[in-house]
Amino acid sequence: MDAWLTLAFLCLACCCHGTLACPALCKCYLRRAEVVCSEAPLAEFPSEGLPANTTQLTIQYTNITSISGHHLSAVPLLEGLHLYSNNLKNLSSDLLQGVPRLHTLDLTGNKLADMPLKVFHHAPLTSLVLKNNLIEKADPEWLPDNSSLTWLDLSGNRLSGVPSALLQKLPRLENLDLSYNQLEKITPKSLDPLAKLERLNLQHNKLSSLHPLMFQSTRNLTHLFLPENRLEKLSPSLFHGLDKLKVLSLDDNQLRFVQPELLDQLLSLEEEGLDLTVNPWLCDQKVEYLWRWLQKNKEKAFLVDTVRCAQPQTLAGRSVVSLTQSELNLES
Template identity: 70%
Template sequence: MNARCAFAFLWLAYFCHCTLSCPALCKCYSRRAEVVCNEVPLTEYPSEGLPKNTTMLTIQFTNITSISEQHLSATPLLKELHLYGNHLQHLSSNLLRGVPHLNTLDLTGNKLTDLPADVFSHAPLHSLVLKNNLIEKAESEWLPDNSNLTWLDMSGNHLRKIPKDLLQKLPHIENLDLSNNRLEAISADSLDMLTKLERLNLQNNKLEILDASLLQNTRNLTYLFLSQNKLNKIPENLFQELTQLKILSLDENQLSHIPPGLLDQLNSLDEEGLDLSSNPWLCDGKVEYLWRWIQKNKKKLFLPEIIRCVGPQSLSGRSVMSLTESELNLQS
C-alpha cells in the first residue's frame, strides 16, 4: 500500500468513526453534525461515543445531575449546547474551557442555585439562557468584561436585584429577559451601557418605581414589558428617548394616574401595542391627559374599553374612553 492510499484509508477510518459513532439512547445526524438525547433515562453525560465533529448537542428531560469540563472536551467543535429540563445543580468555573467555539448555551429548567466566578468566561457566547432555575443572586463575575452576549434570559428565577456591574458587561446585548423574578428595584444608571438593547422584559416582578433616567440610553428599544409589577408612579420623562418603541405593556400595576406628556414620544407604537388595562385608574381631573390621548390613539391600545375607572364612585366601572368632558368637568 503506497503512502497516498494509506493516508486515504486512515482519513476514511477517522471520518467513519466521527460520523457513525453515537452514544446509546441518543440520535446522531451526521450531515448537520448534531446529536440529540431527548427524554431518555440518562443519568450521566454521554461523553463516550459522541462524534468529535459535533457542533450541536441537545440533552433534554434526562436525569443528568452534573456536567464537567472533561465532558465537554469530547466535542471541541461544539457551537450550540442545549441542556433543557435536566437535574443540573452545579457548574464548574472552567466548564466551557474545552469548547472555544460555543456561542449558544441553554440551561433552562434545571436546579441551578449558586454559580461560580468565570463560569461563562471561556467561550464566545452570544446566547445564554438560565430560565426557570433556582438562582437567587446574579454575579458580575460570571461574565468577562465586554461580553459578546446579545441574548440573556434569566427569567423564572428568585432574583431580588440585578447588579449594575453585571449589566455593564453587556454592551452588545439586544434581548434581556428578567421577568418572573422578585426584583424590587433597578438602579438608575444600570442600563447605560445597553445602547443596542431592543427587547427588555421586566414583567411579573415587584418593581414599585422606576428612575426617570433608567431608559435614557436605550434608544433602540422596541419591546418593553413592565406588566404585573407594583408600579404606582411613572416618571414624566421615562419614555422620552424611546422613539422606536413598538410594544409597551403596563397592565396589572397600581397606576391611578400617568403624568401629562408621558406617551407623547411613542409615535412608533404598533396597533394594539400599548396595554394599560387592570390598573386602578382614578378618573378625577388628573385623568384628562390619559383621556385625551385615548381619544386620539384608540387603535394603539390593546382593548381600550377595559381601561376602567375605580373612582370616584359615580364613575366606578366606566371605561376611561367612554367618559365625557362634562363628567370630567373639562372645558372644550
C-alpha cells in the same frame, strides 16, 4: 455487487473509527451534525460515542446533575448546547474551555443556584439562557469583560436585584429578560451600558417605582414589558428619547393616572402596542390627559375599551375612552 460491497466496507470502516457512533439513549443526525438525548434514565453526560464533528447538542429531560469542561471536550466543534429540564446542580469553572466555537448555551429548567466564577468565560457566547432555575444572585464574575452576549435570559429565578457590574460587561446586549423574579428596584443608571438594548422584559416582579432617568441611555428599545408589578406613578420624563419604542406593556399595575406628556414621546408605537389594562384608573380630572390621548390614539391602545375606571363609584367599570367632558367635570 462490487459497489454494494465497497459501500458496506466504507460503512464498517466509519463505524470502526467512530464517525457513525452514537451514545446510548441518544439520536444522532449526522448530516446536520446534531445529537439529541432525551431519555430520563440518562444520568451521566454521554461523552463516549459522541461524533467529534457535532455542532448542535441537546440533552433534555434526563437525570444528569453536573457537567464539566472535560465532558464537552468530546465535541470541540460545538456551536449550540441546549440543556433543557435536566437535574443540573453543578457546573465547572472550566465548562467552556474546550468549545471555542460555542455561541448558544441554554440551561432552562434546571436546579442551578450557585455557580463558579468564570463559568461562562472561554467561549464567544452570544446567547445565554438561565431561565427557570434557583438563582438568587447574578454574579458579575460569571461573565468576561466586554462579553459578546446579545441575548441574556434570567427569567423565572429568585433575583432580588441585578448588579450594575454585571450589566457593565454587556455592551452588545440586545435582549434582556428579567421577568418572573423578585426585583424590587433597579438602581439609577444601571442600564446605561446597554446602549444596544432592544427588548427589556421586567414582567412579574415587585417594582413599585422607576427612576426618571432609568431609560435615558437605552434609546434603541423597541419592546418594553412592565406588567404585573406594583407601579403606582410614572415620571413624565420616563420615556423621553424612546422614539423607537413599538410595544409598551404597563398592564396589571397600580396606576391611577398618568402624568401629562408621558405618552406623547412614544411616536413609534405600533397598532395596539400600548397595554394599559388592569389598572385602577381614577376617573376624575387627573385622568384628563389619558382620556385625551386615548381619544386621539385609539388604534395604539390594546383593547382600548377595557381600560376601565375603578373610581369614583359612579363611573366604575366604564371605559376611560367612553367618558364625556361633563362626566370628568372638564371645561369645553
